[in-house]
Amino acid sequence: MQVHSPEPTTTNPATGDLLGSSSARRALAGFFVSGVLLSFLGAILFSWQHHLTSQYGIVGLYYAGLIAGLVGSARTSPALLRRKGLGWTLALACGLAGASFLYLAFVSPPFSPWWRVVGMTIVGFAAGLLHTAIFHAISPMYRHDPAATVNLAGILFGAGCFTLAILISGTFYLYTAAAVQVWIAVIPALFGWMYWKTPFPAESPEQHPASGATFSGLRSTGAVLLSLLLFFQLGNEWALAGWLPLFLSQRLGISPPSALGMLALYWLALTVGRAASQWILPRARHGRLLLATVTAAMFGCIILSVTDNRFGAITGVLLVGLAFAPIYPLVVEKIGHRFPYYHPGFYNGIFSLAMAGGLLTPGVMGYIASVYGLRMIMLMPLIGSVVVFVLLLLIWLESRLRAYSSPPASSAHSA
Numbered sequence: 001m002q003v004h005s006p007e008p009t010t011t012n013p014a015t016g017d018l019l020g021s022s023s024a025r026r027a028l029a030g031f032f033v034s035g036v037l038l039s040f041l042g043a044i045l046f047s048w049q050h051h052l053t054s055q056y057g058i059v060g061l062y063y064a065g066l067i068a069g070l071v072g073s074a075r076t077s078p079a080l081l082r083r084k085g086l087g088w089t090l091a092l093a094c095g096l097a098g099a100s101f102l103y104l105a106f107v108s109p110p111f112s113p114w115w116r117v118v119g120m121t122i123v124g125f126a127a128g129l130l131h132t133a134i135f136h137a138i139s140p141m142y143r144h145d146p147a148a149t150v151n152l153a154g155i156l157f158g159a160g161c162f163t164l165a166i167l168i169s170g171t172f173y174l175y176t177a178a179a180v181q182v183w184i185a186v187i188p189a190l191f192g193w194m195y196w197k198t199p200f201p202a203e204s205p206e207q208h209p210a211s212g213a214t215f216s217g218l219r220s221t222g223a224v225l226l227s228l229l230l231f232f233q234l235g236n237e238w239a240l241a242g243w244l245p246l247f248l249s250q251r252l253g254i255s256p257p258s259a260l261g262m263l264a265l266y267w268l269a270l271t272v273g274r275a276a277s278q279w280i281l282p283r284a285r286h287g288r289l290l291l292a293t294v295t296a297a298m299f300g301c302i303i304l305s306v307t308d309n310r311f312g313a314i315t316g317v318l319l320v321g322l323a324f325a326p327i328y329p330l331v332v333e334k335i336g337h338r339f340p341y342y343h344p345g346f347y348n349g350i351f352s353l354a355m356a357g358g359l360l361t362p363g364v365m366g367y368i369a370s371v372y373g374l375r376m377i378m379l380m381p382l383i384g385s386v387v388v389f390v391l392l393l394l395i396w397l398e399s400r401l402r403a404y405s406s407p408p409a410s411s412a413h414s415a
Contacts, residue, residue, distance in 0.1 A: 023086075023200045027137030030090060030130055031153045033191050035160020036184065037097055037127040038355070041066060041120060042242040042362070043168045043263060046256040047177035048116065049109050051249045056374070058113045060366025063242070065117040067359050069124020076125075077132035086137045086200040093130035094192030100126060101185035105178040126188075131355075137200065151278055154328065158271025161241070162264050169260035221398055229391040233327050234358030236297070236384040240266060240320060242362030243369075243377050247304070248313055250374055262313060266321045273325025281329060289326060290392055296323035297385045305378035320381070327388060 041062055045051070050059060080089045100122035107115035142149045164184065171180050244266060245259035254262070280289070300319030307313055361380060368376050 023198055024138050024141045026194060026198050027086065027090060027134050027200075028141065028149070028153060029156060030094075030134045030191065030195075031156040032160040032163075033094060033097065033188050034127060034130055034134075035157040035162075036164050036187050037123055037130070038066075038238075038359070039161035039164050039241060039267070040101075040123065040184070042238075042245065043165050043260060044104075044177075044181070045246055046172065046249070046260065047108065047168065047180060051246055051256060054370070056366045056369035058366070059242075059246075060363045060370075061113065061117050062120045063359055063363030063366065065120035066124040066127075067356055067363065069121040069126070070128040070356060070359070071124075072121075073125045073128030073132070077129050080129070081133060081136060086133055087195055087198055089129065089133040090137070090195035091192045093126050093133060094188040094195060096122060096126035096129070097188035098185040098192065101181050101188070105181035105185070108177045108181070151275065151329075154274050155271055158267055158274070162267040162271060165260050165264035165267060169257045169264060172257045172260065225391060225395045225398060229388060229395065230328075231356070231358075232384050232387045232391065233324070234355060235361035236381040236388065237270065237324055238358040239361045239365060239377070239381045239384070240317075242359075243365055244317070247374055247377055252308065252310070252313060254310065254313070258310075262317050265314070266317045269318050269321025270325055273322040274329060277326040277329045280326065286330060290330065290389065293323045293326050294385050294389045296320075298382055301378045301382040301385070305375060305382075330392070 041059075045059065050056075077089070080092070084092075100119050103122065104116060104119040107119060138149060138153075167184065168180060171183070175183070241263070245256070245263045248254045248259040248262055249256060296319055300316045300323060303312055303316035303319065307316060361384070365377050365380055368380070
């Protein structure tokens with residue numbers, strides 16, 4: 001199969017380079033909004049009074065709505081990009097996000113939880129729309145410097161998650177649940193205004209990949225393994241992000257603001273650890289690093305499941321956050337080596353599948369907790385860490401087999 005290199009980006013001689021880079025950087029900042037959207041549910045459960053009940057299955061319904069919105073945006077997003085362009089689509093995604101937070105502010109308890117399920121579906125749709133537009137908008141940046149683009153995106157996403165946890169923690173006893181959600185709605189609204197005023201370079205419809213070509217790339221063995229790896233790894237991360245505050249509050253009696261502060265600590269450890277891992281990866285053997293991180297993650301989950309004090313909880317949170325941090329950069333490095341050409345639809349497909357896994361896990365955990373109790377929550381990331389380890393071994397084995405079976409570069413070139 002012949003792989004075609006991407007066409008060079010065309011720019012206006014007078015303003016094209018500056019315009020393209022400036023608009024791409026602003027689009028990349030949308031990952032901060034993505035962090036706010038996707039971490040919202042794990043941080044807002046206290047405001048929705050779920051720490052006062054044991055109806056954990058309702059939390060699973062919230063996540064089901066969020067996933068439904070993400071999946072539902074898959075068909076709508078490419079059509080909007082073709083017809084309206086990047087700036088309009090980014091502004092619409094942020095506008096929908098802000099409107100969904102305002103809607104959720106008006107249907108907080110004692111309203112029926114089904115109203116909030118609808119709101120979470122809108123949040124998921126806005127997040128999916130935002131991701132599709134971002135992946136297309138940052139393509140010039142990614143082609144120029146893939147590693148820096150991915151690292152900055154991860155830091156911005158983590159910063160959004162951290163900011164939301166700190167915001168809700170600091171205002172928990174100061175404002176009502178509705179007021180807090182109105183303040184949160186301001187964040188995507190400001191970004192939407194920025195995108196509305198930002199001129200984005202025009203893209204021809206041919207630059208947007210057809211869905212058939214995207215799924216064809218996703219059917220390759222390497223892409224399937226990488227998607228599964230991200231599926232389970234993000235599942236591990238979001239299992240804690242979605243349930244950690246509720247777990248700490250009900251198992252250890254920690255106050256809601258303190259539990260949310262530990263959630264912020266988890267996001268901080270994850271984000272700082274990912275930034276630090278970029279310095280560590282070139283200087284450490286990846287096999288040993290993987291073994292160390294998986295062992296540390298499992299040990300941290302065990303600590304969280306058996307601890308009965310705040311010190312043990314903080315230790316477990318830091319250990320798990322720092323242990324999870326290097327996994328994603330390892331996967332991104334492997335993606336960059338296996339798929340050096342940039343294909344926005346292809347990367348959005350891998351990311352969407354992985355994010356669905358990340359959100360599916362805390363959703364399933366709601367039903368597990370309702371049947372077996374809250375203690376079983378830590379079993380999911382424990383098992384998931386083992387699965388990630390096995391998948392990484394399979395990816396490395398598949399890469400070795402592929403290298404042995406591929407013809408030498410000279411003969412491949414002559415063919």
